Amino acid sequence: MTSIHQENPVEPNPLRALTLDQLRRRTSMKWRTYPQDVLPVWVAEMDVPLAAPVVRAVTDAMTLGDTGYPAGTGYAEALAAFAAGRWGWHGLDTARTAIVPDVMLGVVEMLRLVTGPGDPVVVNSPVYPPFYQFIEHMDRRVVEAPLGPGGRLDLDVLADVFRGLGGGPAAHLLCSPHNPTGTVHTAGELTALTRLAERYGVRVVADEIHAPLTAPGGGFVPYLSVPGAERGLSLMSASKAWNLAGLKAALAVAGPGAAADLARLPEEVSHGPSHVGVLAHTAALSDGTAWLDALLAGLDENRRLLAGLLDRHLPAVRYRPAEATYLAWLDCRALGLGDDPAEVFLTRGRVAVNPGLPFGTGGAGHVRLNLATSPEVITEAVRRMAAAVG
Incomplete structure (x- = not known):
């Protein structure tokens, strides 16, 4: 399955659009957690203006007073069209989707559908810290199956872990693409994972929030598209790729064999998403692809920039430019x-x-x-890091 991208983005690089002074006027977590003398390149917020179609959708809703409760399948239809055009996946059936407040809360609800209190949930460490926090908070048991060399799924380790779960209800919370390594799991890896999961009765729940952020030529493979994944569940969103974390909305997607599970989702879960968020995410997926392509090109430039800066100023730090996400995982040991x-x-x-x-x-x-910022900020961040150890 190949990724489809425009070769020549028609929009300017959004990562170069805002100055540091403009960014410091923001009131979100990234820019308010630390004192002003600290340069923040941490939490997953992007230093970009929003895509124009998203701004129009939200502005139009405000003008119309369209701020009620979400309804309809427009978000799911937009995601299905995006998945078909971007990843060549035509298997996203809107009838097997549900709007959830965000990806992590959706993960919690999917895990509740397929596991019970005390049941194990496998994660591939190192992995997004809220995986641990949410799993433990919902009274499930975290079981690690560490990634192998190169940050890839270690199928031997997964087989050993699955075998040791005891045969009762269990789930594998898959991060795809992987956060923090940026690894894009291949079709072969995902197919092998599915065979193991089916053999040992493990249900796979895939967090695919970073999927639109796959680098050009990276070839993201939706988990539910691989053979044997019919009983899988996926969470998708425009949140990360279009910087919409503050506009809450995500989609749970079920494979054909998990439709009955998704149908058991409590009705009150649908009360959490923001209607304005749904409109924003729908606009991003439907009309924001040119902006996304410009962003992806800018992120590619930033990956190369960071590699060069580290080579010159912190050569002891090991860094492998990621295949996806806007995150850089640095080995500073x-x-x-x-x-x-x-x-x-x-x-x-x-x-x-x-x-x-x-x-x-x-x-x-x-x-x-976090690489989703200007080249100037990245350059200054590496300068400060080098000074800290110089």
Whole structure:
């Protein structure tokens, strides 16, 4: 399954559109957690203006007073069309979708459908920290199946872990593309995972929020598109790719064999999504692809920039440009800064990156850096990091 992208984005690079002074006027988490002398390149917010179709959709809703409760299948239809055009996947049936407040709350609801209290949920560490937090909060048990070399799924480890679960209800919470490594799982890997899951009775719930952020030529494969994934469940959203975290809306998608599970989703779950959020996400998927292509080209430039900057100023840091996401996973162990180099970068360099420890096994000595910003901010961030260890 190949990814379809415009070769020549018709829009300017949105990562170069805003100045640092403009960004510091923002009141969201990224720009209000730390003092003003700290350069924030941590949490998953992008330093971009919104895509014009999204702004129009929200503005039109405000003008009309269209701020009630969400209704209809427009969001699912937009996602189905995007998936067909972008990934060549024509299997997204809007009848097997449900609007949920956001991807993580949707993950919780999907896990509730297929597991019970105390049941195991497998994750591939190092992985997005809220996976641990939400699973434990809902009284499930986290079981790690660490990634293998190169940040890829380790099928031998997964087989051993699945075999040891005891045969009762269990789930695998798959991060695809993977956060923080940016790994894009191949069709072969996902098919092998599905065979293992079916063999050992493990239900797969795929968090695919970063799917639209696959680099040109990266070839994202929707989990539900692989053979044998009929009993899988997926969570998708325009949130990450179009910077819409504050406009809550996501979609749960069921494979044909999981339709009955999704039908058991409590009706009150549909009360959580924002109607304006649904309109914004729908506009992004339907009309925001040119903006997305410009963003993807800018992220590619930033990956190359970061690689060059690290090579010159922090050559001991190991970095492999990711196939997806706007995140950079940096192995800082050779710097001798201990398990939490992010604390050193913050206190000595006044630059905020995500510490690796909360990502679980494999996170010690690592940091996650947000590349969805201007080249100038990336350059300054690396300068500060180098100064912190110089």
